[in-house]
Amino acid sequence: xxxxxxxxxxxxxxxxxxxxxxxxxxxxxxxxxxxxxxxxxxxxxxxxxxxxxxxxxxxxxxxxxxxxxxxxxxxxxxxxxxxxxxxxxxxxxxxxxxxxxxxxxxxxxxxxxxxxxxxxxxxxxxxxxxxxxxxxxxxxxxxxxxxxxxxxxxxxxxxxxxxxxxxxxxxxxxxxxxxxxxxxxxxxxxxxxxxxxxxxxxxxxxxxxxxxxxxxxxxxxxxxxxxxxxxxxxxxxxxxxxxxxxxxxxxxxxxxxxxxxxxxxxxxxxxxxxxxxxxxxxxxxxxxxxxxxxxxxxxxxxxxxxxxxxxxxxxxxxxxxxxxxxxxxxxxxxxxxxxxxxxxxxxxxxxxxxxxxxxxxxxxxxxxxxxxxxxxxxxxxxxxxxxxxxxxxxxxxxxxxxxxxxxxxxxxxxxxxxxxxxxxxxxxxxxxxxxxxxxxxxx
Numbered sequence: 001x002x003x004x005x006x007x008x009x010x011x012x013x014x015x016x017x018x019x020x021x022x023x024x025x026x027x028x029x030x031x032x033x034x035x036x037x038x039x040x041x042x043x044x045x046x047x048x049x050x051x052x053x054x055x056x057x058x059x060x061x062x063x064x065x066x067x068x069x070x071x072x073x074x075x076x077x078x079x080x081x082x083x084x085x086x087x088x089x090x091x092x093x094x095x096x097x098x099x100x101x102x103x104x105x106x107x108x109x110x111x112x113x114x115x116x117x118x119x120x121x122x123x124x125x126x127x128x129x130x131x132x133x134x135x136x137x138x139x140x141x142x143x144x145x146x147x148x149x150x151x152x153x154x155x156x157x158x159x160x161x162x163x164x165x166x167x168x169x170x171x172x173x174x175x176x177x178x179x180x181x182x183x184x185x186x187x188x189x190x191x192x193x194x195x196x197x198x199x200x201x202x203x204x205x206x207x208x209x210x211x212x213x214x215x216x217x218x219x220x221x222x223x224x225x226x227x228x229x230x231x232x233x234x235x236x237x238x239x240x241x242x243x244x245x246x247x248x249x250x251x252x253x254x255x256x257x258x259x260x261x262x263x264x265x266x267x268x269x270x271x272x273x274x275x276x277x278x279x280x281x282x283x284x285x286x287x288x289x290x291x292x293x294x295x296x297x298x299x300x301x302x303x304x305x306x307x308x309x310x311x312x313x314x315x316x317x318x319x320x321x322x323x324x325x326x327x328x329x330x331x332x333x334x335x336x337x338x339x340x341x342x343x344x345x346x347x348x349x350x351x352x353x354x355x356x357x358x359x360x361x362x363x364x365x366x367x368x369x370x371x372x373x374x375x376x377x378x379x380x381x382x383x384x385x386x387x388x389x390x391x392x393x394x395x396x397x398x399x400x401x402x403x404x405x406x407x408x409x410x411x412x413x414x415x416x417x418x419x420x421x422x423x424x425x426x427x428x429x430x431x432x433x434x435x436x437x438x439x440x441x442x443x
Contacts, residue, residue: 029257030276032261033260033261033264033276034264034275034276034277036261036264036265036267037264037267037268037269037274037275037276037279038144038267038268038269038274039268039269039270039271039274040143040144040145040148040168040268040269040270040271041145041270041271042145042148042149042152042166042270045116045117045138045145045146045149045150046149046152046153047153049440050156050162051156051160051161051162051330052162053162053164054162054330054331054332055094055095055330055331055332056095057094057095057096057332058092058093058094058095058332059091059092059093059164059165060090060091060092060093060161060162060163060164060165060329061090061091061092061093061163061164061165061166061167061273062088062089062090062148062151062152062155062163062165062166062167063087063088063089063090063091063166063167063168063169064085064087064088064135064147064148064151064166064167064168064169065085065086065087065088065168065169065174065235066084066085066086066135066144066147066168066169066170066171084132084135084136085107085132085135085136085147085151086107086132086217086218087104087107087232087235088104088105088107088131088132088135088151088155089102089103089104089105090102090103090105090155090159090161090163090329092329093282093285093286094332094334095332097285097286097288097289098289098290098293099289099290099293099294099295099334100286100289100293100294100295101294101295101297101329101334101335102294102295102296102297103297103298103299103325103329104232104236104296104297104298104299105131105155105298105299106131106232106298106299106301106315107130107131107132108130108131108132108313108314108315109130109131109299109301109314109315109316109317110128110129110130110131110304110311110314110315110316111128111129111130111131111154111158111317112126112127112128112154112157112158112376113126113127113128113129113131113133113134113137113150113154114126114153114154114157114440116134116137116138116146116149116150116153116154117138117146117149117150118137118138118140118141118146119138119139119140119141119143119146120140120141124137128376130314131154131155131158134147134150134151134153134154135147135148135150135151137150138150138151144168144268147168148166148168148268148270151166152166157440158317158443159326160326160327160330160414161326161329161330162330165269165270165272165273166269166270167267167268167269167273168267168268168269169266169267170266170268171214171266172262172265172266173262173263173264173265173266173267174210174213174214174217174262174266175210175211175213175214175262176210176258176261176262176263176265176266177210177242177259177262177263177266178208178209178210178213178214178242179209179210179262180255180258180259180261180262181242181245181246181249181250181255181259182207182249183207183208183209183210183213184207184208184213184238184241184242184245185205185206185207185208185241185245186205186206186207186208186213186216186238186241187204187205187206188201188203188204188216188223189203190203190223191203192216192219192223194215194219194223196219197215197216197218197219197220198211198215199212199215199216199219201216213238216234216238217231217234217235217238218231219231232298236296246259264276293334295334295335295337296337297325297335297337297340299317299322299325300317300318300321300322300325300340300343300344300347301315301316301317301318301322302315302316302318302347302349303315303316304316304378306347306349306351307349307350307351307378308351308378316349316350316377316378317443318344318347318348319348319350319407319408319409319411319412319443320407320408320410320411321340321343321344321411322411322443323411323412323443324340324343324411325340348404348405348407348408349378350377350378350379350380350408351378351379351380352380352405353379353380353405353406353408353409353429354380354382354405354427354428354429355374355379355380355381355382355409355428355429355430355431356381356382356383356384356385356425356428356429356430356431357370357371357374357381357383357384357385357431357433358384358385358386358387358430358431358432358433359384359385359386359387359433360386360387360389360390360391360394360432360433360434360435361390361433361434361435361437362390362435363435366433367384367385367386367433368384369439370431370433370437370439370442371384373439373442374409374412374431374442377412377442377443379409379412382428383428387432387433390435391432391434391435392434392435392436393434393436394413394416394431394432394433394434394436394437395416395419395430395431395432395434396409396410396413396416396417396418396419396429396430396431396432397418397419397420397421397424397429397430397432398418398419398420398421398424398429398430399420399421399424399425399426399427400420402427402428402429403418403420405429406418406420406429409429409431411443412442412443413431413437413441413442413443414438414441415436415441416437
């Protein structure tokens with residue numbers, strides 16, 4: 001497996017790992033591994049109001065690292081009674097198969113969770129929370145289908161991306177893969193001592209088994225800056241090392257079978273990906289992508305404390321950069337990672353955007369409704385009222401000096417661009433709500 005294959009292994013939810021050497025095993029082993037992969041149908045739980053697929057032939061695959069509390073996983077987080085997700089990312093495979101992008105979503109992202117089927121005959125109410133709450137909310141009854149459906153609805157609602165497939169990988173399968181390889185070498189720069197992650201490690205290179213490896217990729221507090229962003233990077237590095245070890249180690253049928261058995265048993269996918277053949281097909285599509293055209297990205301973000309002083313635990317997405325990223329993927333356009341990183345160095349906080357909201361729809365109360373939603377997102381609403389006349393087109397205008405704030409606001413509104421106006425009100429950005437603006441299009 002080439003370097004690009006190793007990188008894509010984690011990105012595709014161990015897709016390439018699962019098919020590593022599969023052609024060399026017997027038919028009975030193939031059938032056994034194939035039957036290990038679980039399937040969960042989410043279509044009837046997502047509903048019909050979904051983003052349009054703007055790039056036929058491309059694929060967006062949601063990958064969830066799951067630590068459900070069932071069975072052998074019950075020992076982790078005994079105070080938790082629902083399914084949890086430690087890792088959330090989207091693998092974008094373009095129609096031309098010439099590049100790929102993997103976008104990681106910090107689990108502490110503060111987003112709107114849409115109404116979800118809770119699996120008990122009731123639906124949750126839309127509300128703001130950490131993005132990983134969606135998996136727990138939809139999985140209240142312990143079913144992966146509901147957990148995945150709510151995560152898909154949440155990602156789609158906050159990004160505008162159409163999710164085509166999903167994969168969920170759980171704790172125990174991860175540990176089994178590591179143990180089948182006799183451990184993985186990691187090199188922490190500082191000692192790590194965490195009761196929560198069950199981890200006690202010295203600084204420096206060392207080989208960790210499945211239990212320690214799980215703690216290493218999950219640990220957050222007391223390591224580096226304690227952020228989820230740092231954990232994302234550590235997880236990606238670890239999975240690259242895991243696949244490198246797999247390439248060197250899996251030369252015997254016994255080792256190969258043990259590894260693949262753990263990998264496939266840990267995997268739950270939508271019905272179209274539930275099998276060795278579709279996973280092999282996906283891996284074949286990925287393996288020809290040049291390593292210099294793979295982009296590992298994290299949704300642009302900043303500490304939400306900048307908007308809400310009391311919130312020390314979450315991050316807010318940075319606009320317009322987050323919207324630009326999602327729009328590019330929706331339209332199947334390759335991401336310039338260096339440019340994205342340069343654009344995100346000086347974030348415009350939502351609270352620094354002072355906006356007056358004017359109702360141009362003729363629908364009573366629409367300005368107040370939009371203002372309330374923007375306020376929940378952290379934007380500072382300084383006034384609201386009626387526009388001079390009704391309009392079918394939503395506009396964002398600004399006076400000289402407020403270009404970045406206006407672009408940050410426009411980035412939260414699908415299809416809206418900010419323009420400078422000589423007659424714009426001084427010191428504020430003006431949003432005129434037209435009849436074309438759907439409330440669910442406000443981020």
